[in-house]
Amino acid sequence: MSGVSKMSKTFIDTAWNSKKHVCYDPEKDIFFEVNSLAELKDYDEIYLDSSIFPDMWTQLREVMNDGKKVYYFTRPWKWKEIRKRFKEELKAKTGKVSKTDKGDAFLLWKVYELSLTKRNTHRYFKPLTIIDIELRPLLMRERILYRNLQRVQKASMFDVDVGSDLKMLKKMVEDARREVVNRAIRLIPGFIDIAKCLGLDRDDINGLAGLAGLLVHNKSVSYKKSINYLGLYKAKSIDGRRKRRYSDRAQRYLTILANAVLWKNGEHRPARYRDMRKILKTVLQAWRQRGSPRGWGIGPGKTRTHLKVVLGEPKRLEARTVSIFLLGGSGYQTSPSP
Numbered sequence: 001m002s003g004v005s006k007m008s009k010t011f012i013d014t015a016w017n018s019k020k021h022v023c024y025d026p027e028k029d030i031f032f033e034v035n036s037l038a039e040l041k042d043y044d045e046i047y048l049d050s051s052i053f054p055d056m057w058t059q060l061r062e063v064m065n066d067g068k069k070v071y072y073f074t075r076p077w078k079w080k081e082i083r084k085r086f087k088e089e090l091k092a093k094t095g096k097v098s099k100t101d102k103g104d105a106f107l108l109w110k111v112y113e114l115s116l117t118k119r120n121t122h123r124y125f126k127p128l129t130i131i132d133i134e135l136r137p138l139l140m141r142e143r144i145l146y147r148n149l150q151r152v153q154k155a156s157m158f159d160v161d162v163g164s165d166l167k168m169l170k171k172m173v174e175d176a177r178r179e180v181v182n183r184a185i186r187l188i189p190g191f192i193d194i195a196k197c198l199g200l201d202r203d204d205i206n207g208l209a210g211l212a213g214l215l216v217h218n219k220s221v222s223y224k225k226s227i228n229y230l231g232l233y234k235a236k237s238i239d240g241r242r243k244r245r246y247s248d249r250a251q252r253y254l255t256i257l258a259n260a261v262l263w264k265n266g267e268h269r270p271a272r273y274r275d276m277r278k279i280l281k282t283v284l285q286a287w288r289q290r291g292s293p294r295g296w297g298i299g300p301g302k303t304r305t306h307l308k309v310v311l312g313e314p315k316r317l318e319a320r321t322v323s324i325f326l327l328g329g330s331g332y333q334t335s336p337s338p
Helices: 054-065 076-085 089-093 101-118 130-156 163-187 191-197 205-217 223-230 240-244 248-264 273-288 304-309 319-327
Strands: 010-011 023-026 030-034 045-048 067-075 124-126
Touching: 010 124, 023 101, 023 124, 030 101, 045 101, 054 067, 054 124, 076 089, 076 101, 089 101, 130 163, 130 205, 130 248, 163 191, 191 205, 191 273, 205 248, 205 273, 223 248, 223 273, 248 273
Parallel strands: 010 045, 045 067
Antiparallel strands: 010 023, 023 030, 067 124
8 A cells, every 4th residue: 555654574583692583574585683682673563482581671672662563472382383384384494394593483474474364463472561671570580589589498498507598588589579569660550559459558569569470471451361371260170270371470470469468368378269369350350440540449448348358358377377378478389279
């Protein structure tokens, strides 16, 4: 159509450390390499595979500041199926059917092309936003620090002297979560209002960090889609549960949030699936209405009542249950029963 400029696109197999990113330009039908994603200023739309490495976030911020749109592949578990489906095209283009950097960049294009005909591109490629660019690196850092904290805590159970390390890591995790919360308050519209719906205030750092992680990773406001994405579905068997795919990262942040809300409500125990579903529903309802916080019915004296409606009356628990919960902090991960 005359007068309408065509959006230039490139599809990228991302690389780690000093290795170059391999790109495919479908319009020119060429492969090329770049050291940094910031070099892709000639393209309007950039499509990445699912691997976004720590050193890429600064580059992506620069690209997005130039007005470029960035998308990432959301279904890496389908690579084997994709490679099989486009085997002939892949062999003709790269001379190989096995995994290669050029082949993966080309296959991203083939997936995009097929999804256009089926009108379901949104299922395979999600847009990165400024919230992702700012918060995902901080969440990644928090997650790594918390894993290290868990290792040190386990070592202390076997009489290993980890006194100073344990104290230092706890402080680092707390500081990392506080940084996540401060950034989320600044970037996510209505963040504190959503927290108030759950009875949380600005001092509940663990709960607010969990809420931030949940909102960043779970982009859907649909309860049904969120349940599936977070792995909170009711499978008929253990095998059925294992076969379903879900985001363990998103579920972890919901677990942190749910544990903090339970603690705030006087229930000192790990969250179960039913708790997580109720809290998720409250978050999604508030998220959908974030443009009009007064519509959430939250005001002075209402928070505690609202919490009891969400979770029910608090129950008394044995001291042993409380000590197990405290061992893992607010990020305690368990296998909650539905």
